[in-house]
Amino acid sequence: MAPLTLAEFEAVARERLDPVHYDFFAGGAGDETTLRANRAGFARLALLPRVLRGNGTRTTATTLFGRDTELPVVISPTAFHRLAHPDGELATARAAAGAGVVLVVSMAATTPVEQIAAAARAAAPERAPTLWFQLYVQPDLEFTEHLVRRAESAGCTALVVTVDSPVFGRRERDHRNGFHDLPAGLCCENLREPGGAVRRIEMSAELSWAHIDWLRQRTALPIVLKGVLHPEDALLAVEHGVDGLLVSNHGGRQLDTAPATVELLPEIAAAVAGRLPLLVDGGVRRGTDVVKALALGASAVGVGRPVLWGLAAAGERGVREVLALLREEVDHTLALCGAASPRELGPDLVRRQEGVC
Ligand SMILES: Cc1cc2nc3c(=O)[nH]c(=O)nc-3n(C[C@H](O)[C@H](O)[C@H](O)COP(=O)(O)O)c2cc1C
Ligand SMILES: CCCCCCC(=O)C(=O)O
Numbered sequence: 001m002a003p004l005t006l007a008e009f010e011a012v013a014r015e016r017l018d019p020v021h022y023d024f025f026a027g028g029a030g031d032e033t034t035l036r037a038n039r040a041g042f043a044r045l046a047l048l049p050r051v052l053r054g055n056g057t058r059t060t061a062t063t064l065f066g067r068d069t070e071l072p073v074v075i076s077p078t079a080f081h082r083l084a085h086p087d088g089e090l091a092t093a094r095a096a097a098g099a100g101v102v103l104v105v106s107m108a109a110t111t112p113v114e115q116i117a118a119a120a121r122a123a124a125p126e127r128a129p130t131l132w133f134q135l136y137v138q139p140d141l142e143f144t145e146h147l148v149r150r151a152e153s154a155g156c157t158a159l160v161v162t163v164d165s166p167v168f169g170r171r172e173r174d175h176r177n178g179f180h181d182l183p184a185g186l187c188c189e190n191l192r193e194p195g196g197a198v199r200r201i202e203m204s205a206e207l208s209w210a211h212i213d214w215l216r217q218r219t220a221l222p223i224v225l226k227g228v229l230h231p232e233d234a235l236l237a238v239e240h241g242v243d244g245l246l247v248s249n250h251g252g253r254q255l256d257t258a259p260a261t262v263e264l265l266p267e268i269a270a271a272v273a274g275r276l277p278l279l280v281d282g283g284v285r286r287g288t289d290v291v292k293a294l295a296l297g298a299s300a301v302g303v304g305r306p307v308l309w310g311l312a313a314a315g316e317r318g319v320r321e322v323l324a325l326l327r328e329e330v331d332h333t334l335a336l337c338g339a340a341s342p343r344e345l346g347p348d349l350v351r352r353q354e355g356v357c
Contacts, residue, residue, distance in 0.1 A: 002321065003313065003321070003325075004325075005285075005325070006285045006286070006306040006309065006322060006325060006326070007285065009306060009309040009310050009313050009318065009321075009322055010026075010305070010306070010309045012309070012312075012313040012314075013025075013084070013308070013309035013310075013311075013312035013313050014026075016312050016313060017083075017084065017312050018083075019177075020177045020178075020179050021083045021084070021179075023173040023174065023177055023179070024080070024083070024171075024173070024174055024177075024179055025078075025083075025084070025305060025308050025309075025312075026173075026305065027171050027172075027173035027174065027253070028169075028171065028251065028252035028253050028256065029169035029170050029171055029172075029252060029254055029255065029256040030169075030170060030172065030256030030257070031256055031257075032252060032256065033252075033256050033257050034249050034252035034255070034256050034257060034258045034259075034260070035251065035252030035253075036252075037252070037259065037260040037283075038249070038252060038260050038261060038262070038282035038283025039283040039285070040260060041259075041260025041261070041262040041263045041282075041283065042260075042262055042283055042284070042286075042289045042292060043356060044263075044352055044353055044354075044356050045262065045292045045351070045352060045353070046350070046351045046352075046356075047288060047291060047292060047295075047333070047336075047337060047349055047350065047351075048348070048349050048350065048351050049336055049337045049338055049349070050337060050338035050339070050349070051338055052338070053338035053339070053340070055335070055338060055339065055340035057340065058331060058334050058335060058339075058340050058341065059341045060072065060327055060330050060331050060334070060341075060342065061100075061341075062299065062300065062342050062343070064130075064277065064299060064300055065157065065158055065222045065243065065244070065277075067130050068100075069100060069101060069102055069130060069300070070099060070101060070327070071099070071100070071101050071323070071326065071327050072290060072294055072298075072299065072300040072301065072330070072342045073101060073284075073290060073300060073302070073303060073323070073326055073327075073330070074101065074102040074103070074132070074279065074300055074301070074302050074303075075092065075096055075101060075102065075103045075104060075302070075303060075304075075307050076104055076248070076251075076281045076302030076303060076304040077104040077105065077106035077107070077108075077134035077160060077162075077226075077304075078106055078304050078305070078307065078308055079106045079108035079109070079110075079188075080108065080109075080110050080182060080186070081109065081110055081111070081308070081311060082110035082111065082186050083110070083182070083183075083186070084311040084312040085311045085312055085315045085318075086315075087315050087316060088109075088111050088311075089109045089110065089111040089115075089116045089119075090111055090115065090116065090119040091311060091315045091316035091319060092307060092311055092316075092319050093105075093116045093117075093119045093120040093123070093129070093131070094119050094120065094122075094123035094316045095123075095310075095316045095317075095318075095319035095320040095323060096120065096129065096319070096323070097120040097121070097123040097124035097127070097129035098123050098124055098320060099320060099323040099324070099327070100124070100127060100129075101323055102130045102131070102132060102300075103116075103129075103130070103131050103132070104131075104132045104133070104134050104160050104302070105131055105132070105133050105134065105151075105156065106134050107133070107134050107135055107136055107147065107188070107190055107201065108188045108190075108191075108201055109188070109189060109190055110182070110186050110187065110188065110189060111189055112189040112190060112192070113131075113133060113150060113151055113154045113156065113190055114150070114153075114154045116131065116154075117131055117154040117155045117156070121155075130157055131154070131155065131156045131157065132156055132157060132158040132159065132160050132224070133147075133148075133151035133154075133156040133158075133159055133160065134160040134161075134162060134226065135148070135151075135159055135161050135162070136161075136162055136165065136201055136203065137161060137204070137207055137211050137215065138199075138201070138202055138204070139202055139204045139206060140202075141211075141214065143199070144215075145218055147190065148215070148218060148219050148221075151221075152219065152221060156221070157221065157222075158221055158222040158223070158224055158243070158244075159215070159219060159221050159222070159223050159224065160224045160226050160246060161212070161215065161223060161224070161225055161226065162226045162227055162250075163207070163225050163226065163228065164226070164227025164228075164229075164248065164249065164250050164254045164255070165227070165250070165254055166203060166204065166205035166207065167203050167205060168203050169250065169253045169254040169255070169256075171253060188201060209236060209240050212225070212237075212240050212242065213240060213241075216240065216242070222243035222244060223241075223242045223243050223244075224242070224243060224244040224245065224246050224279070225237050225242050225244075225245050225246065226246040226248050227246070227248050227249070227250060227254070228245050228246075228247060228268075229247065229248075229249060229258060229259070229261070229264055229268075231267050231268055231271035232271075234268045234271045234272050234276075235271050235272070237272075237276065238272055238275050238276060242276065243276065243277075244276050244277045244278070244279065244299075245268070245272070245276055245277075245278050245279070246278075246279040246280070246281060246302060247261050247264060247265060247268055247278060247279065247280040247281075247298075248261060248280070248281045248282055248302070249261055249282055250282075251281070251282055251283075251304045251305065252282065260282065260283065261280050261281065261282040261283070262280060262282070262283070262289075262292065262293055262296065265278070265280055265293065265296045265297055265298060266296050266297065266347065268297075269296065269297030269298075277299040277300075278297055278298050278299060279298055279299060279300045279301065279302055280293050280298045280301055280302070281301060281302030281303065281304060282304075284301045284302070284303050284306075285303075285306060286329055287326060287328070287329025287330040287331070287332060287333040288329070288333050289301070290326065290329075290330050290333070291330065291333045291334065291337060291339075291345060291349075292350055294342050294345045295345040295346055295348075295349045295350045296347055296350055297347070303322075303326070306322050306326075307319055307322060307323075309322065310322035310323075337349055
């Protein structure tokens, strides 16, 4: 039987994947405390429905940075899709385009961004699919600018700049498994030099707000900072002219013991006070999770691993099914909460329950 939940997709993917690759996708940093906390954070929140709202017609659609999207869900950037399925990012892009969902292409994609964009356009020529590009600012700024130009030329409509990785997280599953490199034949295609050599992605603890200012001066694309967790940093982001925040702890893969993202959302929403759209990722596995995050102030959520599970389970079809399940669950939850659209959700619908996780 086809998987009925995102959790069931993970079980199918786990059977299909090389266990070393499954661990790379599933794992977190250190004791994986944050990885678990992301799920527990959602479980601790209850939804308090409204009734008799007369909302027979509903929509899950919304707008992000001036573009329509069918779902308040974006595909968060994840590396190495060709480890999950031979069609890799091309399959993900086709499924996202077909569903009218934003795909954030990872800088560490195993397919060049130009090919991903072409696959998305071919899959949904009628609707101009939305791709954003995730960037780790590289110490070599000339190369960073070259990447930005490639993303712009490929048709990406926003840059998602990951700022939670001054150093790479310590993922102990990968250490135990000896997983340090992609297998022969795969590489981070966006890091390929014109001559054919492939650079390594550098994490840099030298990065500062000056680099965000530098980037701001070099692109007209909206800049979304991914990995801001502290409300003071959210305020700095407003001051430095960024266009949005993706509240993220990298799915528990960077600083272990960082808080659950959904628990930080109200504080960050209060700090930015509507001056920037907020997105949040980490542990979103159910339509109810999406609705809770939107009610607490997010304009959209990101999903990372569930898309990899769909991809590993059944390629493009698997990703389509994961997105369709999320869409059905979001619509169903809106109906049960008495809301006609994501815009009608507010913090009054959410209660924190102590002792539940
Ligand atoms: C296998 C894997 C690879 C990832 N690769 C990237 C990446 O290349 N760039 C990035 O900014 N975040 C990356 N992330 C983090 C995701 O963008 C996202 O923050 C996280 O997966 C959200 O949590 P979730 O998997 O519980 O939905 C990766 C996460 C996973 C699981
Ligand atoms: C050195 C390769 C960097 C890949 C980055 C992928 C990533 O962010 C992750 O969480 O894994």
